[in-house]
Amino acid sequence: MKVGRLLTTQQLRLRENQLFLAVTIAVGVLCxxxxxxxxxxxxxxxxxxxxxxxxxxxxxLVPVGVSLLTGYLLVRFFSDVRGSGxxxxxxxxxxxxGIIPWRVPVxxxxxxxxxxxxxxxxxxxxxSVQIGAGIASGIGQYLRLSPARTKxxxxxxxxAALSAAFNTPVAAVIFALEEIIGDxxxxxxxxxxxxxxxxxxxxxxILGNEPLFRVPAFQLVHPAELIAYAALGIAGGLIxxxxxxxxLRLRAFFQQMPPRTRVFQxxxxxxxxxxxxxxxxxxxxxxxxYVDQALNGGMILRTLILLTVFKMLATAISYASGNAGGIFxxxxxxxxxxxxxxxxxxxxxAPLTTGDPAAYALVGMGTLFAGIIRAPMTSVFMIFxxxxxxxxxxxxxxxxxxxxxxxxxxxPTPIYHALLQQDHINLPSTVxx
Amino acid sequence: MSTTNVCEQCGGPLLNGSCTACDxxxxxxxxxxxLLVLALLSGLAVLVFIGTRAAAAANREMRERNAxxxxxxxxxxxxxxxxxxxxxxFQHASTADRENRExxxxxxxxxxxxxxxxxxxxxxxxxxxxxxxxxxxxxQLARLEVRRSELQSxxxxxxxxxxxxxxxxxxxxxxxxxxxxxxxxxxxxxRARALSELLVLSDELPRDARIQIEAAHLYQxxxxxxxxxxxxxxxxxxxxxxxxxxxGAGRTAFELGDYARAISYFDQLREPGIEEQLQRxxxxxxxxxxxxxxxxxxxxxxxxxxxxxxxxIRRLETCDAESAGMGSLEPxxxxxxxxxxxxxxxxxxxxxxxxxxAVERIAAFVSDLPAKCEPLTIRDRxxxxxxxxxxxxxx
Numbered sequence: 007m008k009v010g011r012l013l014t015t016q017q018l019r020l021r022e023n024q025l026f027l028a029v030t031i032a033v034g035v036l037c038x039x040x041x042x043x044x045x046x047x048x049x050x051x052x053x054x055x056x057x058x059x060x061x062x063x064x065x066x067l068v069p070v071g072v073s074l075l076t077g078y079l080l081v082r083f084f085s086d087v088r089g090s091g092x093x094x095x096x097x098x099x100x101x102x103x104g105i106i107p108w109r110v111p112v113x114x115x116x117x118x119x120x121x122x123x124x125x126x127x128x129x130x131x132x133x134s135v136q137i138g139a140g141i142a143s144g145i146g147q148y149l150r151l152s153p154a155r156t157k158x159x160x161x162x163x164x165x166a167a168l169s170a171a172f173n174t175p176v177a178a179v180i181f182a183l184e185e186i187i188g189d190x191x192x193x194x195x196x197x198x199x200x201x202x203x204x205x206x207x208x209x210x211x212i213l214g215n216e217p218l219f220r221v222p223a224f225q226l227v228h229p230a231e232l233i234a235y236a237a238l239g240i241a242g243g244l245i246x247x248x249x250x251x252x253x254l255r256l257r258a259f260f261q262q263m264p265p266r267t268r269v270f271q272x273x274x275x276x277x278x279x280x281x282x283x284x285x286x287x288x289x290x291x292x293x294x295x296y297v298d299q300a301l302n303g304g305m306i307l308r309t310l311i312l313l314t315v316f317k318m319l320a321t322a323i324s325y326a327s328g329n330a331g332g333i334f335x336x337x338x339x340x341x342x343x344x345x346x347x348x349x350x351x352x353x354x355x356a357p358l359t360t361g362d363p364a365a366y367a368l369v370g371m372g373t374l375f376a377g378i379i380r381a382p383m384t385s386v387f388m389i390f391x392x393x394x395x396x397x398x399x400x401x402x403x404x405x406x407x408x409x410x411x412x413x414x415x416x417x418p419t420p421i422y423h424a425l426l427q428q429d430h431i432n433l434p435s436t437v438x439x
Numbered sequence: 440m441s442t443t444n445v446c447e448q449c450g451g452p453l454l455n456g457s458c459t460a461c462d463x464x465x466x467x468x469x470x471x472x473x474l475l476v477l478a479l480l481s482g483l484a485v486l487v488f489i490g491t492r493a494a495a496a497a498n499r500e501m502r503e504r505n506a507x508x509x510x511x512x513x514x515x516x517x518x519x520x521x522x523x524x525x526x527x528x529f530q531h532a533s534t535a536d537r538e539n540r541e542x543x544x545x546x547x548x549x550x551x552x553x554x555x556x557x558x559x560x561x562x563x564x565x566x567x568x569x570x571x572x573x574x575x576x577x578x579q580l581a582r583l584e585v586r587r588s589e590l591q592s593x594x595x596x597x598x599x600x601x602x603x604x605x606x607x608x609x610x611x612x613x614x615x616x617x618x619x620x621x622x623x624x625x626x627x628x629x630r631a632r633a634l635s636e637l638l639v640l641s642d643e644l645p646r647d648a649r650i651q652i653e654a655a656h657l658y659q660x661x662x663x664x665x666x667x668x669x670x671x672x673x674x675x676x677x678x679x680x681x682x683x684x685x686x687g688a689g690r691t692a693f694e695l696g697d698y699a700r701a702i703s704y705f706d707q708l709r710e711p712g713i714e715e716q717l718q719r720x721x722x723x724x725x726x727x728x729x730x731x732x733x734x735x736x737x738x739x740x741x742x743x744x745x746x747x748x749x750x751x752i753r754r755l756e757t758c759d760a761e762s763a764g765m766g767s768l769e770p771x772x773x774x775x776x777x778x779x780x781x782x783x784x785x786x787x788x789x790x791x792x793x794x795x796x797a798v799e800r801i802a803a804f805v806s807d808l809p810a811k812c813e814p815l816t817i818r819d820r821x822x823x824x825x826x827x828x829x830x831x832x833x834x
Binding site: 025028029032035036039042043046047049050053058059145148149208211212213216220221222223295298299302303304305306362363364 | 474476477480481483484487488490491492495501502505509526530531534538546550555557560561562564565
């Protein structure tokens with residue numbers, strides 16, 4: 007055969023690897039763009055729905071009205087895009103050979119923009135991950151890559167999307183390995199790193215090199231302060247368990263409702279969210295602006311406690327009622343508020359030996375993430391990338407480890423796995439926590 | 440059944456059941472198709488990138504509009520004294536437009552007014568991280584540190600602010616900040632540092648009587664009467680009838696022991712206040728009674744000492760007569776008379792130290808006057824002033 011004489015099979019395999027690398031970069035860029043576009047769309051739709059300073063009536067009606075539409079879309083057209091998107095991506099990777107239909111990223115983009123934009127207390131990172139993974143899988147399928155290559159593109163797309171959505175490329179890679187693949191020694195490290203870096207370059211080229219949060223300089227005032235961080239870890243673990251159990255129970259409750267009510271379930275959640283928005287507008291949507299305030303010491307103790315409680319309730323309701331959105335951002339929100347509250351309290355008790363409450367808010371974010379999402383390495387790298395301060399590592403690891411251990415003790419099944427189990431999907435035992 | 444070792448498609452040999460030539464062809468076609476699709480993907484990525492950039496720019500404009508709305512709301516709330524509402528509005532503004540430092544500075548101001556000093560400090564510290572030389576941020580931090588009684592760090596922020604980045608239009612503000620720093624230093628007993636800042640300030644001062652007077656007062660506070668007088672005089676060059684400058688010049692001249700000059704400045708005042716009148720009369724008495732003034736003959740010194748003693752004796756006797764305990768001040772009056780007998784022109788010529796001793800004794804007689812006597816007169820104070828000045832000169 008002529009071709010066989012021109013290029014040997016080995017040479018062609020080498021070229022295939024090189025081309026896969028090029029595909030990885032293209033996937034990274036496209037997934038990064040999708041995540042940025044998704045963020046911008048949420049912002050625009052939120053403004054469209056609520057304006058600058060919404061009235062109480064508008065705050066109530068928007069989530070109810072829009073949820074009726076999204077409820078219909080989610081039942082009629084996009085039944086597989088409810089919730090976060092991370093569990094579905096894990097299932098696609100481990101159970102379906104990385105095959106994700108084009109309908110999924112398109113539907114997720116549309117419904118999640120509407121759900122988050124209409125004020126539901128859910129995050130954008132989970133949907134970004136599913137959209138990214140869906141785009142990557144779609145490209146793999148369109149290129150007719152081998153099943154193994156197509157499967158490999160799923161975590162690559164997820165890492166790229168998360169990298170662009172959260173502006174933390176290293177944490178995104180760790181998340182893909184730790185949470186999607188479930189193996190920190192995965193051979194896909196190189197591809198995920200390339201995609202993550204490509205995505206973050208694109209994101210910064212469009213949105214600028216500004217970090218997601220303005221983070222104050224971290225300082226461990228006294229070694230004894232580690233005790234306070236340990237207390238934060240314990241509190242974080244308990245809050246994580248409370249949140250995860252509450253969300254799962256509420257979701258089970260909604261699932262037990264008659265099937266014909268499924269189309270109205272997001273709107274039922276919308277009624278509660280509408281009421282919350284009248285009295286506690288801070289729980290609206292992703293809520294990173296309030297995380298930023300907590301990180302910069304702009305909140306008093308009462309507000310911090312109030313927001314911890316109401317964000318937990320609002321997120322549990324929004325998620326359990328079947329809206330499209332994740333728990334990544336709410337975990338960080340709850341963590342920042344709870345951490346800030348503990349920080350204010352310990353600072354009042356021992357002002358000379360404890361740092362600023364903002365430092366506790368920062369560590370609290372990682373602590374709740376480790377407890378709820380159960381990705382301790384991701385949480386450490388994420389906060390480290392946000393602060394770029396080595397000093398935070400020890401307090402962060404102390405708090406995260408305690409939170410992780412407590413959460414695992416009282417909620418043995420990680421939340422993403424438990425959510426899949428509620429949908430009668432069981433991942434292979436090797437992937438479990 | 441027989442197994443064939445020849446590929447059905449190309450007729451080539453099969454290796455482990457697969458045809459190497461066909462595999463290569465498939466891979467070859469795949470790669471070339473993939474290259475084409477990659478090119479298309481790249482084109483798509485460029486288009487999406489351009490679209491996303493446009494969307495990002497539109498969102499940025501939207502955020503800036505929102506931020507400007509919240510900033511206006513915050514300013515209104517602040518003007519109405521609703522600091523809590525102002526804080527919330529500033530927070531919205533600074534979240535909507537994170538690149539605008541003015542919004543965050545406004546937030547810090549509102550937080551400070553709302554007694555959330557720690558939160559205000561946090562906002563400013565984050566701002567300072569990105570631009571450590573920002574004068575406005577350092578100024579606010581310095582003022583916050585003053586409120587928190589963190590003197591050293593307040594001083595550091597003041598220095599950073601003064602030596603930070605100022606536009607040419609902001610030089611007046613920088614000078615005012617240096618004045619604020621000097622007042623802060625003086626209030627905290629750091630005279631030497633205040634003086635060194637004052638010296639820098641003197642070089643920056645415009646020819647404006649009000650500003651020169653302000654500098655003179657600062658020098659007075661720092662204990663440098665000579666430089667204070669110089670600034671009062673500069674102010675008088677510009678506004679010869681400026682009452683504050685005349686009074687200040689009179690006081691500083693008096694402080695420097697230039698009583699004649701002090702009197703001349705006080706006399707130029709059109710409507711002197713009680714304080715100025717008292718000080719003017721005090722200067723006149725000192726000028727009349729001080730035996731230590733330069734260019735006096737021995738006779739004149741002796742005459743001044745005798746006049747002082749006569750006054751003291753009369754004062755002691757009057758006081759003794761007025762008070763209930765008759766004769767209780769007689770020993771002091773006797774001692775004064777004895778002292779008077781020793782003060783002769785020859786004695787002064789023989790021993791100039793006699794003047795100092797006599798001045799001290801006269802002041803001591805005045806100080807010994809009981810409280811129930813008539814309050815200290817201008818002349819009493821003049822005699823005490825002469826003794827105090829002489830003691831300071833000896834030291």
